Ligand code: MG
């Protein structure tokens with residue numbers, strides 16, 4: 001096995017599941033709150049409280065100096081957005097990334113919310129990015145290689161739909177550390193990269209741009225924007241590599257339940 005990759009026991013996977021459940025519940029909670037006029041700072045404050053009430057610790061706060069509990073990346077922001085005073089508007093897309101640490105393990109998942117009447121081209125970007133996440137997960141089977149996941153995502157988003165796949169940021173192993181080996185790029189070649197073993201836990205997270213793949217980092221040192229300022233989508237699941245299929249540890253169904261109930265959000 002590739003150096004530095006940590007396989008997890010059944011017990012450890014159960015603990016990872018607990019952390020990821022809190023992540024998913026937090027994202028669902030955020031999905032109840034998002035509406036035009038609310039700020040990222042308000043969402044972040046409430047999410048942090050929610051995480052603590054559930055016995056967890058926000059993984060991102062303080063990570064390499066990141067100031068907040070959530071990453072909130074709006075429209076042309078790809079990832080790593082710092083929650084700000086900006087008031088969310090009708091037609092915005094809002095990517096929310098959440099990490100929770102509990103019992104020694106990190107959960108990590110992200111979802112992009114569509115606020116109100118988002119146009120069909122952008123809705124398709126969201127739908128297709130989400131679809132590519134599941135195509136990647138389908139390849140997370142023991143004996144495959146990381147490149148099989150990467151290629152499935154790139155083929156669907158870049159080759160089939162002409163979107164830009166961000167190169168500088170990638171998925172990753174997840175466990176006792178928020179970012180473990182191996183790196184899981186959203187681009188690559190079939191049959192290349194580290195071999196996947198049963199019990200490897202990874203976060204798969206396509207970051208897909210409507211326009212070109214190029215990005216820039218804002219002066220705040222964190223927020224990643226598309227260079228052409230076209231919108232970008234981000235969906236992420238933490239999963240366990242399985243013998244016949246992967247097991248998804250995070251849960252987007254409960255997020256979609258809260259979207260259904262929130263009249264300010266459009267179902268993807
Ligand atoms: Mg994440």
Ligand code: MG
Nearest residue numbers: 108203205236
């Ligand atoms: Mg991640």
